[in-house]
Amino acid sequence: MSVIPNGAPNGASSSTSGAPLPLHRAARIEDAIHNVIERRLRRRGWKVAVTAYTGYGASATPEKPGWVRVLGRVLLARIDPKPAKRLKKLRGWRSFTAVSVKDAPVRIEAGGRTCEVRCDRGGFIDTVVEADLAPGWATVTLRVEDSVAVEAPVRIIDPDTRFGIVSDVDDTVMVTALPRPMLAAWNTFVLDEHARASVPGMAVLYERLVNANPGAPVFYLSTGAWNVAATLTRFLSRHLYPAGPLLLTDWGPQPDRFFRSGQAHKRASLARLADEFPNIRWLLVGDDGQHDPEIYAEFVAEHPESVAAVAIRHLSPTQAVLAGAFPSPVDSSKRVPSDAQRWLRAPDGAGLWRLLRDTEIL
Numbered sequence: 001m002s003v004i005p006n007g008a009p010n011g012a013s014s015s016t017s018g019a020p021l022p023l024h025r026a027a028r029i030e031d032a033i034h035n036v037i038e039r040r041l042r043r044r045g046w047k048v049a050v051t052a053y054t055g056y057g058a059s060a061t062p063e064k065p066g067w068v069r070v071l072g073r074v075l076l077a078r079i080d081p082k083p084a085k086r087l088k089k090l091r092g093w094r095s096f097t098a099v100s101v102k103d104a105p106v107r108i109e110a111g112g113r114t115c116e117v118r119c120d121r122g123g124f125i126d127t128v129v130e131a132d133l134a135p136g137w138a139t140v141t142l143r144v145e146d147s148v149a150v151e152a153p154v155r156i157i158d159p160d161t162r163f164g165i166v167s168d169v170d171d172t173v174m175v176t177a178l179p180r181p182m183l184a185a186w187n188t189f190v191l192d193e194h195a196r197a198s199v200p201g202m203a204v205l206y207e208r209l210v211n212a213n214p215g216a217p218v219f220y221l222s223t224g225a226w227n228v229a230a231t232l233t234r235f236l237s238r239h240l241y242p243a244g245p246l247l248l249t250d251w252g253p254q255p256d257r258f259f260r261s262g263q264a265h266k267r268a269s270l271a272r273l274a275d276e277f278p279n280i281r282w283l284l285v286g287d288d289g290q291h292d293p294e295i296y297a298e299f300v301a302e303h304p305e306s307v308a309a310v311a312i313r314h315l316s317p318t319q320a321v322l323a324g325a326f327p328s329p330v331d332s333s334k335r336v337p338s339d340a341q342r343w344l345r346a347p348d349g350a351g352l353w354r355l356l357r358d359t360e361i362l
Contacts, residue, residue, distance in 0.1 A: 049077035050142045052152030054245045059135050061159045066132045068110050072125040074101045110140035122250050163213045168286040169222035173202045198239040201349025210242045218244035223262030270299045274306040281308035289315045309342040311352045
């Protein structure tokens with residue numbers, strides 16, 4: 001199996017000449033702390049393990065071999081000889097107590113082929129490998145050191161697919177009121193995950209869209225950290241959202257800056273999807289509480305052929321204040337030709353469905 005070059009991996013930073021750039025001071029401090037903690041935990045018997053995230057890819061065509069984007073993270077896990085007790089309540093802070101392992105070799109098996117890659121400084125695995133897999137859901141296997149092999153689900157997209165959904169998470173499918181720092185901290189670190197509320201009608205909207213467009217993939221694009229991937233996956237499943245890959249970010253200092261840019265992450269992810277699936281026209285779903293309209297408008301202007309429509313959940317005045325009271329998407333969408341794009345706005349999934357069913361994208 002060959003690894004397909006796809007830009008710098010997570011946590012990598014290089015100059016135009018190919019030489020690595022110096023890490024940001026915050027990243028160096030973080031690495032030093034992680035090294036100390038990792039050594040101590042290893043002495044206590046903690047073992048290396050792989051956490052697999054949902055990946056995606058495309059089946060082979062006469063012009064291009066099949067491929068899979070494999071996502072995961074290498075962490076230190078506590079090996080407890082006693083049977084684990086089931087947690088009745090799952091608090092968000094548990095997701096941020098994991099200790100990553102950097103530069104660990106990871107063996108990937110996909111479609112009968114095998115290759116080895118190394119995770120980055122944050123323990124993340126984000127690589128594209130060649131693999132001949134049939135359209136639909138499949139699995140790839142990840143193994144590190146002498147740990148138990150872990151299967152990662154991957155969504156393989158048929159080359160004939162022409163429609164897909166890219167959805168924001170915060171205040172689009174899950175009520176968070178994220179920009180309020182104290183409430184955001186409470187929701188993320190303290191609140192029982194079962195207490196999180198779903199935005200009314202959005203799960204039904206997505207299910208109807210997927211049923212009307214068989215084979216349509218659903219991507220959940222968020223500025224949230226990979227630490228909460230398992231929590232988000234359980235939330236989406238519990239509220240009956242269609243399964244799909246999560247596109248999240250690395251929490252904490254970055255190689256070139258103190259903290260990651262959520263807007264840059266969304267812009268880069270959208271551009272990558274447009275490049276990877278040039279024949280798919282995406283329904284972009286977000287809300288007008290943060291920067292979704294602005295980011296989507298830029299993407300529409302740069303890739304008009306890749307967008308079927310933009311569906312914005314319009315927040316009430318109270319919800320808008322809680323979410324930061326950003327400008328309405330009307331101003332940002334003026335740059336989009338009216339005959340080339342549709343901007344649909346409604347307060348919930350039912351309202352967006354009524355608008356979408358009258359369009360030609362279904």
